[in-house]
Amino acid sequence: xxxxxxxxxxxxxxxxxxxxxxxxxxxxxxxxxxxxxxxxxxxxxxxxxxxxxxxxxxxxxxxxxxxxxxxxxxxxxxxxxxxxxxxxxxxxxxxxxxxxxxxxxxxxxxxxxxxxxxxxxxxxxxxxxxxxxxxxxxxxxxxxxxxxxxxxxxxxxxxxxxxxxxxxxxxxxxxxxxxxxxxxxxxxxxxxxxxxxxxxxxxxxxxxxxxxxxxxxxxxxxxxxxxxxxxxxxxxxxxxxxxxxxxxxxxxxxxxxxxxxxxxxxxxxxxxxxxxxxxxxxxxxxxxxxxxxxxxxxxxxxxxxxxxxxxxxxxxxxxxxxxxxxxxxxxxxxxxxxxxxxxxxxxxxxxxxxxxxxxxxxxxxxxxxxxxxxxxxxxxxxxxxxxxxxxxxxxxxxxxxxxxxxxxxxxxxx
Amino acid sequence: xxxxxxxxxxxxxxxxxxxxxxxxxxxxxxxxxxxxxxxxxxxxxxxxxxxxxxxxxxxxxxxxxxxxxxxxxxxxxxxxxxxxxxxxxxxxxxxxxxxxxxxxxxxxxxxxxxxxxxxxxxxxxxxxxxxxxxxxxxxxxxxxxxxxxxxxxxxxxxxxxxxxxxxxxxxxxxxxxxxxxxxxxxxxxxxxxxxxxxxxxxxxxxxxxxxxxxxxxxxxxxxxxxxxxxxxxxxxxxxxxxxxxxxxxxxxxxxxxxxxxxxxxxxxxxxxxxxxxxxxxxxxxxxxxxxxxxxxxxxxxxxxxxxxx
Numbered sequence: 001x002x003x004x005x006x007x008x009x010x011x012x013x014x015x016x017x018x019x020x021x022x023x024x025x026x027x028x029x030x031x032x033x034x035x036x037x038x039x040x041x042x043x044x045x046x047x048x049x050x051x052x053x054x055x056x057x058x059x060x061x062x063x064x065x066x067x068x069x070x071x072x073x074x075x076x077x078x079x080x081x082x083x084x085x086x087x088x089x090x091x092x093x094x095x096x097x098x099x100x101x102x103x104x105x106x107x108x109x110x111x112x113x114x115x116x117x118x119x120x121x122x123x124x125x126x127x128x129x130x131x132x133x134x135x136x137x138x139x140x141x142x143x144x145x146x147x148x149x150x151x152x153x154x155x156x157x158x159x160x161x162x163x164x165x166x167x168x169x170x171x172x173x174x175x176x177x178x179x180x181x182x183x184x185x186x187x188x189x190x191x192x193x194x195x196x197x198x199x200x201x202x203x204x205x206x207x208x209x210x211x212x213x214x215x216x217x218x219x220x221x222x223x224x225x226x227x228x229x230x231x232x233x234x235x236x237x238x239x240x241x242x243x244x245x246x247x248x249x250x251x252x253x254x255x256x257x258x259x260x261x262x263x264x265x266x267x268x269x270x271x272x273x274x275x276x277x278x279x280x281x282x283x284x285x286x287x288x289x290x291x292x293x294x295x296x297x298x299x300x301x302x303x304x305x306x307x308x309x310x311x312x313x314x315x316x317x318x319x320x321x322x323x324x325x326x327x328x329x330x331x332x333x334x335x336x337x338x339x340x341x342x343x344x345x346x347x348x349x350x351x352x353x354x355x356x357x358x359x360x361x362x363x364x365x366x367x368x369x370x371x372x373x374x375x376x377x378x379x380x381x382x383x384x385x386x387x388x389x390x391x392x393x394x395x396x397x398x399x400x401x402x403x404x405x406x407x408x409x410x411x412x413x414x
Numbered sequence: 415x416x417x418x419x420x421x422x423x424x425x426x427x428x429x430x431x432x433x434x435x436x437x438x439x440x441x442x443x444x445x446x447x448x449x450x451x452x453x454x455x456x457x458x459x460x461x462x463x464x465x466x467x468x469x470x471x472x473x474x475x476x477x478x479x480x481x482x483x484x485x486x487x488x489x490x491x492x493x494x495x496x497x498x499x500x501x502x503x504x505x506x507x508x509x510x511x512x513x514x515x516x517x518x519x520x521x522x523x524x525x526x527x528x529x530x531x532x533x534x535x536x537x538x539x540x541x542x543x544x545x546x547x548x549x550x551x552x553x554x555x556x557x558x559x560x561x562x563x564x565x566x567x568x569x570x571x572x573x574x575x576x577x578x579x580x581x582x583x584x585x586x587x588x589x590x591x592x593x594x595x596x597x598x599x600x601x602x603x604x605x606x607x608x609x610x611x612x613x614x615x616x617x618x619x620x621x622x623x624x625x626x627x628x629x630x631x632x633x634x635x636x637x638x639x640x641x642x643x644x645x646x647x648x649x650x651x652x653x654x655x656x657x658x659x660x661x662x663x664x665x666x667x668x669x670x671x672x673x674x675x676x677x678x679x680x681x682x683x684x685x686x687x688x689x690x691x692x693x694x695x696x697x698x699x700x701x702x703x704x705x706x707x708x709x710x711x712x713x714x715x716x717x718x719x720x721x722x723x
Contacts, residue, residue: 062681065471065472065684066471068472069471069472069473087470087472087684088472091472091473093472178576178664178665179575179576179661179662179664179665180662181662181664235573235576236556236557236572236573236576237576238573238575238576238577238664238665239554239555239556239573239574239575239576239581239665240555240556240557241551244548244551244552244555246555246557246558249557249558250557255557383682383683383684384470384683384684384685387678387682387683388683391663391666391667391670391678394664394665394666394667395666395667398576398578398664398665398666398668400578400665400666400667400668401666
């Protein structure tokens, strides 16, 4: 840090170095146009220009990894917070933004508090939110619920009733894309949060692998097993995927009644079955679990994505100035127009202009009121734990391991 | 007596000639060796070095001696992956070889229809593995794929991809579907090399088609079979894309074969040192099998099946 400051100081002292370029890596998908517009606007008034590099989605993580170890590392880069930046934090490659944000009104008050902390590590902040929020929600088929005269589940008993009712009618209660593995993770995340509260996973995320030994984890795994044995996900879920549209199609064709999925499910459905998305797609929060200590208002999923700053950058001030524009009204509006729900504190009033104002508002309120927003485990943990975790969860869901074996395997993961 | 000498000399010349004539000197191999060194030997050496290090892709690899290797031999996941690779390879070989052999011999006939059909067989080989894997993934979707309709007729559970053995068989089948045409072509080429006179002679001696097949075609195709089998086995051992796209190693870890375990360890877990150890082990096993097959089949001595023709 001191080194970087000295270097930057020397640079500007030498003259001519107050102009230049910083590179920003971004995950290359449809939303890049929003970031590109922000960069263009920023560059109009800044001497140091930002150059946006869009890396195709599937290559992003590997490309970033190799670039960070090379002299051509980006100055600013897109990430998921948590475990996705842990290796860079450990190798002291990232700027600790905690005090910068504390002393900067725009950044401090600009974003929802649960979002700001969710991407951090051990109480420190390394990133500024830069995209929409993606909480996991329980989606359901309104028509099926109306036909069978039941309400979307709010409690675990409601959920049991719904499972029994739909099973009797030959409808799979929950669509689940088990062959992709990560949709199974969502069940674990919500159940653990409801049963044991967010602290259980927080401890694990902060590096205590023995945290998997918490009784709430075993209880979670057992609950999952009960759901599977009960036929809540049907029989085929191991060979159904999300990516190619398997699980979403089950929901929109009325073959499954509910689907636990990230908020992107809405745009997925809008793309696949627009009529269904507009008329029959309902959404609600994950139900409470009897005896659980977690606040039912808690949310899991991807809070948002973040920009982090490389500690080796020659233009730290420019980088921070660029991050500040993420809190602007203009940027939030661009996200709304793209169908995203911004994580900025003043976004509520803009959501009427969203493609589906009701959905956007519900989502925003859900996150705004959430006491805690747990980052998806596979993003929250470092790859060395996240990959075995996905494997072990897949084994648990496939019936290859017992809940007890799952706990033991996770405690032993290293 | 004097007229015997030239014969003897000629005989001696011929012996020397076997080593020289038609077999180019070492210098000819230099470009190939260089190319091989840069793109195969050097990366392999780096992988072997990495297998003695721990490295997460950031900074420099840190040597840890034999840690990765001792872990490899204790790792039940590695053991399972090695076993699955072996099973997949065996299934692939047993399933592909007879079909490719029979099709190849049949296609070696010179009728126009055969040339045309051979061209059609070749099509799966022209498609990328990714496209094939995605195609079968869609066909085998338990809720919306063709399998839902025709599966029950054939006695196949539509959720075949969700069961352990089912998923492995599907992977073997898709691989077979893709590569069988290639092996068919190899056998077709081999069968066309068999001199007509052998068959003519056999016919005169009264041998029927079946006897001709077992006594002429099969023995004559011995080296072709070795070539094809080595390619098939090494191919199955390094099989990867189909697993990545169709099963992601699942359900659970039931299709996590060695190359997929290596990929997961290296590029998802970023445990690159251990992944290098897995990769090195795979290279050793594949090379060992190839050498063994070449040795056992007598392929190494390079005797021509046409000697004496």
